[in-house]
Amino acid sequence: MAESAVIRPALAHAVERMMGTVVGIHVAEPTTPMSTVEAAFAAIRDVDARFSPFKPDSEVSRLIRGELDEADLSADLTDVLGLCESVRLLSDGAFDVRRHRPDGRPDPTGIVKGWAVERAARLLEAAGASSFAINAGGDVVVRGEPSPGRPWRVGIQHPLEPARVARVLLLRDGAVATSGIYERGLHIVDSRTGRPPCGLLSLTVVGPSLTYADAFATAAFAMGPDGVAWVARQQGYGAFAVTEDHRSVWTPFVDRLLD
16 A cells, blocks of 8 residues: 555554554553553454465465355454455446456455454554554554644655655544555556556545545556546545646545645
């Protein structure tokens, strides 16, 4: 994913490398014990251990190799695959965790990271934290405020200039995910055509659920310029994109969030 970043620092934070990226948890409430933050990290590590296609003994790897039938999968992986199917239907097949594999077996990598981070956010909330941000390599969840009366500032990395932000989003409760040319040539393709995307340098999705924002960003970027309008049709979600001719375009939902 492209690097969205929480710009305003929190009162306390912790960082750990997992899921092939750097995950940072920033808590604005000094009363939140580090054990709660550590439990959130543990939840993400657990998902990575069970769902990573790069770990030979993970449940997903065993599924891809054909060692497991879908009827025998864990409840969590069954839930994730159900979410993948819902996004496939919403995107008319632009996002399809089966079509890019010749054996037709699902690889839910495109939705797992957002799902894992959202799960960690729910754990923090259940423990009483109400003002925090989690950034997992550009997948961002924020809750509450970093300080009274101030929203979280989430920067969208410029697709051509890594040290620069394209725009800043002001959020109190929400999720941000970005897909872009950072991944072109690796694994983002339009599943309907098998071709890599064109027309956009990056596309950011903002909405209530990181699970869906993550998957929507992948699907919409694969669609090219049509993806911006497609995101706008998903209730509660908006898009910000940088086009190949270096224009910035966004939906009305995002307009009120721009700094």
